[in-house]
Amino acid sequence: xxQEKYLENLFREYSRTSEFLDEVFDENGQIRQHYQxxxxxxxxxxxxxxxxxxxxxxxxxxxxxxxxxxxxxxxxGVERIFPFDLFPRIIPTKEWEKIEKGLIQRNRAxxxxxxxxxxxxxxxxDNVVPKELIFSSRHYCKHMMDFVPYxxxxxxxxxxxxxxxxxxxxxxxxxxxxxxxxxxYVLSNRMATKRILPNLFFKSRVQPVVDYxxxxxxxxxxxxxxxxxxxxxxxxxxxxxxxxxxxxxYLALQMGMQLVExxxxxxxxxxVYMKTIHGPKKVDVIYRRIDDDFIDPMVxxxxxxxxxPGLMSAFREGNVSLVNAPGTGVADDKAVxxxxxxxxxYYLSEEPILKNVFTYRCEKGDDxxxxxxxxxxxxxxxxxESGGYGIFIGSKASxxxxxxxxxxxxxxxxxxxxxxxxxxxxxxxxxxxNERFEPRHVDLRTFSLSGYxxxxxxxxxxxxxxxxxxxxxxNSSQGGGSKDTWVLQE
Amino acid sequence: MVTYHISYEAENVYDHQVQEALFEFLxxxxxxxxxxxxxxxxxxxLKIPFxxxxxxxxxxxxxxxIGKPFNHFKIKVSCTVHKATxxxxxxxxxSLPLEEELAILDSDAFIVDxxxxxxxxxxxxxxxxxxxxxxLYQRDKSLLEYMTSLNSAxxxxxxxxxxxxxxxxxxxxxxxxxxxxxxxxxxxxxxxxRHHQIPARYVSGYLNQGQDFMGSAQMHAWVEAFVPKLGWVxxxxxxxxxxxxxxxxxxxxxxxxxxSPLKGHINPxxxxxxxxxxxxxxx
Numbered sequence: 001x002x003q004e005k006y007l008e009n010l011f012r013e014y015s016r017t018s019e020f021l022d023e024v025f026d027e028n029g030q031i032r033q034h035y036q037x038x039x040x041x042x043x044x045x046x047x048x049x050x051x052x053x054x055x056x057x058x059x060x061x062x063x064x065x066x067x068x069x070x071x072x073x074x075x076x077g078v079e080r081i082f083p084f085d086l087f088p089r090i091i092p093t094k095e096w097e098k099i100e101k102g103l104i105q106r107n108r109a110x111x112x113x114x115x116x117x118x119x120x121x122x123x124x125x126d127n128v129v130p131k132e133l134i135f136s137s138r139h140y141c142k143h144m145m146d147f148v149p150y151x152x153x154x155x156x157x158x159x160x161x162x163x164x165x166x167x168x169x170x171x172x173x174x175x176x177x178x179x180x181x182x183x184x185y186v187l188s189n190r191m192a193t194k195r196i197l198p199n200l201f202f203k204s205r206v207q208p209v210v211d212y213x214x215x216x217x218x219x220x221x222x223x224x225x226x227x228x229x230x231x232x233x234x235x236x237x238x239x240x241x242x243x244x245x246x247x248x249x250y251l252a253l254q255m256g257m258q259l260v261e262x263x264x265x266x267x268x269x270x271x272v273y274m275k276t277i278h279g280p281k282k283v284d285v286i287y288r289r290i291d292d293d294f295i296d297p298m299v300x301x302x303x304x305x306x307x308x309p310g311l312m313s314a315f316r317e318g319n320v321s322l323v324n325a326p327g328t329g330v331a332d333d334k335a336v337x338x339x340x341x342x343x344x345x346y347y348l349s350e351e352p353i354l355k356n357v358f359t360y361r362c363e364k365g366d367d368x369x370x371x372x373x374x375x376x377x378x379x380x381x382x383x384x385e386s387g388g389y390g391i392f393i394g395s396k397a398s399x400x401x402x403x404x405x406x407x408x409x410x411x412x413x414x415x416x417x418x419x420x421x422x423x424x425x426x427x428x429x430x431x432x433x434n435e436r437f438e439p440r441h442v443d444l445r446t447f448s449l450s451g452y453x454x455x456x457x458x459x460x461x462x463x464x465x466x467x468x469x470x471x472x473x474x475n476s477s478q479g480g481g482s483k484d485t486w487v488l489q490e
Numbered sequence: 491m492v493t494y495h496i497s498y499e500a501e502n503v504y505d506h507q508v509q510e511a512l513f514e515f516l517x518x519x520x521x522x523x524x525x526x527x528x529x530x531x532x533x534x535x536l537k538i539p540f541x542x543x544x545x546x547x548x549x550x551x552x553x554x555x556i557g558k559p560f561n562h563f564k565i566k567v568s569c570t571v572h573k574a575t576x577x578x579x580x581x582x583x584x585s586l587p588l589e590e591e592l593a594i595l596d597s598d599a600f601i602v603d604x605x606x607x608x609x610x611x612x613x614x615x616x617x618x619x620x621x622x623x624x625x626l627y628q629r630d631k632s633l634l635e636y637m638t639s640l641n642s643a644x645x646x647x648x649x650x651x652x653x654x655x656x657x658x659x660x661x662x663x664x665x666x667x668x669x670x671x672x673x674x675x676x677x678x679x680x681x682x683x684r685h686h687q688i689p690a691r692y693v694s695g696y697l698n699q700g701q702d703f704m705g706s707a708q709m710h711a712w713v714e715a716f717v718p719k720l721g722w723v724x725x726x727x728x729x730x731x732x733x734x735x736x737x738x739x740x741x742x743x744x745x746x747x748x749x750s751p752l753k754g755h756i757n758p759x760x761x762x763x764x765x766x767x768x769x770x771x772x773x
Contacts (some may be wrong), residue, residue: 124602131598135605142606142744143546263757267512269541269557297755298514309512309755310553313543 007050008410010042014428017439021166022427023089034092034488040085041200047435048408050086053381054430057084057192064188083481084189085429086196089442089463096487097374099162102354102459103448106342107158110175110331111450112347114154118144118327128346129339130414132384137336139329141292147316150223151452154325157216159183162354162444164425171355173443174337177328178288179256182462183212183447184247189484205489207459209300212447213254215458216287219451220255223321224284232283234274236265238306240288248289262290265312270317285321286311292326299327302475334391335383338417344453362409362416371418375402378418380409395421428467441466444485460485492575492735497568498709498765499652500752501505504561506760510583511560515552516545517567517709519695519738535564547748549741575735580720585632592629594718595687595765604689604716606744614661616681621665622647627686630709633717637683637725638732641713645678645730657746670706672712673746675727679713680745691742692751693724696735699770703714705709706773708768709751714742738770 003436014020016029024035031039045053061084091099116123118141124131136139149244159180161173190209195200217233219391224231235257237248252259258274265274266281273280288295296311314320330336338359341352360367360378371378380392392405409416426439446461498517515770519527532540532552543551550569585591594600601608610616625643629634630724648668655663655670664674676692683690691714697706705711705728712726712733724733743749752765 125599127598131602131605135609145546145606169585266510266557267557268557270543270553298512304757310514310543310555313545313551315547317543319728423533 004464005047006043007047007437009047010047011043011428014437015439017426020365020423020439020441021164021168022439023164023425023427023442024087025428027353030464034090037204038088038090038200041197049433051470052428053196054086054432057086057196060192060195061188070472083467084185084192085465085481085483087428087430087437088193088484088486089427089444090177090214090486090488091444091460093488093490095170098353098460099446100459102170102172102352103158103160103446103457104455105348105350105353106160106172106340107155107173107448107450107455109340109344109347110158110177110450111152111154114325114328114331115148115152116347117330119146119148123343126302126346128342129336130383133333133335134330136384137330137333139292139327139333141327141330143312143316144325144327149315149325150225150318151320153223153450153452155330155331156219156223156323156325156450158448158450159446160446162446163422164444166423166425169355171357172337172340173357173422174334175332175340176445177324177332178291179324179446180447181244181247181289182445183458184244184250185482186447186458186460186462186485187212187250189482190460193484203485206486207489210460212458213251214252215449215454215456217255217257217456219286219449219456220257220287220323222451222454223323225318225321228284231247232274232282233287234260234265234283235284236260236262236286236288236290238294242289244289251287257287262304262306262308265311267308267314270310270319272308272311272314272320285323287323291330295322295326297300335381335417338381338383338419357419357422360418362413362418367418368413370411371416372406375418378420380405380416380418382415384415393421424466427463427465429467429481429483431467438469442483459487492573494571494573494698494738495568495769495771495773496571496738497566497767497769498751499564499566499768500736501564501765502562502754502762504756504760504762506758507559507561508556508756508760511554511556511563511754511756513554513556513563513565513752514543514545515565515567515752516549516741516749517696517751518550518552518569519571519740521547522739524578524735525738525752526572528572530569531567533566534749535562536560543586545741545743545748546553546615547741547743571738573735573738574645579632579732579734580723581716582634583630584719584720588629589634591718595633601687606686607689607691607716608687609744610644610684611745611747612660613658613682613747614677614684616662616678616685619686620662621682621685625682627688633688633715634720634723636712637688637715637717637723640679640682640692641727641732642730644682644727646674648675648678648727652730657750658745661768672710672728676711676713677745679727680726683713683715690714691722691741692749692750693733693739694746695737695739695741696768696770697729697738698772700772701736703736706770708766709740710737711746712737731742 007081023449155177159176235252295307297304298309299312344352362368376394378394383388427442428437429440447458450454463485465481651669660678673678680690699706714722
């Protein structure tokens with residue numbers, strides 16, 4: 001009789017890496033303390049049982065319709081599930097507290113930045129952020145000039161991507177300020193964990209995430225135009241062919257708001273109305289999941305059939321609030337990112353709590369020399385070009401290309417900044433094909449909300465897993481998976 | 491003081507029925523230091539109540555939302571405008587000394603404040619090497635003098651010819667084929683000024699039809715350029731004039747797209763024909 005394998009055996013065979021930080025095991029291969037309970041629980045499950053649970057998790061995702069469409073090449077229109085790994089990622093309370101404070105600080109500064117660059121432009125006049133960088137941005141929106149949305153809030157929902165580096169510190173990798181998606185995975189992953197590993201979950205004292213839709217609804221209502229007591233709020237979706245349609249419908253349902261498409265709304269006398277069987281009904285706040293370019297064909301792309309003609313006029317008249325405001329994309333650009341710590345100091349007179357990936361500015365003497373000597377270890381970006389253009393990746397360039405690029409930098413030092421390549425931490429992940437646990441790179445998409453006198457951070461977030469070995473890109477459309485993310489109570 | 495009666499009519503005829511529509515008209519003269527709108531009358535063939543809105547630059551829009559099927563729509567806007575005749579066009583003597591003027595022009599704060607009118611748009615952008623050197627600013631005379639000479643140079647360089655261009659014709663196309671109408675003259679002048687980082691904006695409005703001016707039959711376009719200390723100064727390259735009491739301003743913006751008299755969105759998008767009629771009568 002073949003002896004039944006338990007996960008304990010699998011963990012013993014786990015291939016450790018010293019190159020990256022492992023979230024579960026320390027340098028000596030010992031289980032980190034905050035993972036002990038989960039480890040003890042999983043270790044006692046037999047492999048066939050675990051596979052059964054794993055299949056069950058997949059099936060439940062499919063049955064709930066938690067799928068996304070893959071747009072690339074042959075698989076066009078195919079609905080896929082975002083694979084969910086049963087081994088949860090755990091963030092210790094102390095670490096989380098710092099992340100949460102850091103995110104709130106960051107969002108305050110970014111909102112002040114947006115208000116500034118669309119109005120007084122002080123930070124540009126003071127040369128803290130180069131004006132060329134902002135003015136060259138495709139997302140710098142003329143239609144937001146000289147106007148402040150209700151409460152000075154531009155970014156109501158932000159999805160900051162964070163990684164844990166080799167040094168054990170969290171770093172912000174990028175800000176996503178244009179209605180980021182993914183929170184429905186957080187909620188459904190949590191639901192799946194509760195259903196599949198109930199004993200473990202309820203003993204582990206995990207902070208809840210289920211309050212997210214309620215918090216989002218509060219934030220949306222908090223920015224209703226002045227004088228509106230019982231605001232009518234809607235979720236605006238591009239429609240069922242959008243890859244995040246599941247999320248739009250899920251959030252609308254959870255928040256008790258109508259899910260609408262552009263053709264369900266119209267503007268008259270600078271107010272927005274929803275077409276209903278009882279006649280037009282005034283709409284006060286729109287949580288829009290349509291890109292800026294498509295929300296109003298009178299102002300942005302005239303060929304858009306997804307938007308509402310006249311919406312921007314109604315918005316600027318203060319008769320409707322848009323969540324998030326248009327024009328926020330200028331602040332989540334790759335080059336603008338490098339100035340976020342400066343924004344925090346400039347607007348808040350505070351030191352940044354969360355680290356940014358270190359940035360060398362070639363205009364500075366020491367930085368310049370370092371960049372020339374370490375080009376093979378760096379990523380170099382132009383400061384006056386947004387949208388990821390002109391980025392030079394040292395490790396992928398030939399020696400000749402590196403030499404050529406040094407000359408380009410020398411010719412215009414002010415134009416270039418450089419950053420080290422970051423190494424994402426790894427997390428023990430069940431790999432079906434090999435029937436064992438292997439280390440895979442993970443990052444963390446966090447979800448923060450800013451309303452009128454409300455600041456909220458979802459406790460946990462979406463841990464994304466690069467399922468291909470060695471792959472550093474963790475993205476749902478690039479063969480990624482996800483983990484439930486636990487923030488423990490003190 | 492001079493008084494004008496202005497009327498603007500637009501008639502849209504659609505090949506098929508339109509179910510719903512929103513129209514925005516940017517056709518009513520603005521009120522400023524030199525002009526004032528008194529009487530105003532707006533009628534439309536469908537008898538739908540209009541509403542007002544403001545565009546991003548603060549100019550008045552007349553808007554109509556139509557929520558019932560139609561295939562013909564006509565609007566008539568008429569108004570009376572009083573315009574000051576003591577033209578306040580500055581003279582070179584009012585300019586700052588050249589060095590001071592240039593120092594301001596080059597300063598970061600000035601560029602940040604005026605970036606919207608310094609940055610080229612797709613309609614105004616010109617390849618630097620294609621601009622004839624006779625049009626370039628050598629920094630040897632005051633901005634006002636340069637603008638005046640550029641205004642004349644463009645008037646001399648281009649041939650006024652309706653029908654060969656349309657509102658999406660770019661300044662660089664006009665440079666290659668120097669013919670067109672007021673918006674082409676205007677886009678080209680904006681392109682050259684902005685090439686020198688001089689803030690310049692597109693102005694739309696009406697031109698006195700009692701004179702022998704080019705471009706008075708329809709809505710007209712000209713340029714306003716910014717001179718430190720003097721502010722915005724108007725030039726009409728189509729007529730080799732400065733903008734004066736014959737020019738009745740409606741709005742300004744970065745290029746034609748910010749100032750087009752009629753913007754609309756119809757559902758479904760059916761083919762249509764639009765006719766505009768403009769009358770500007772001096773009392």
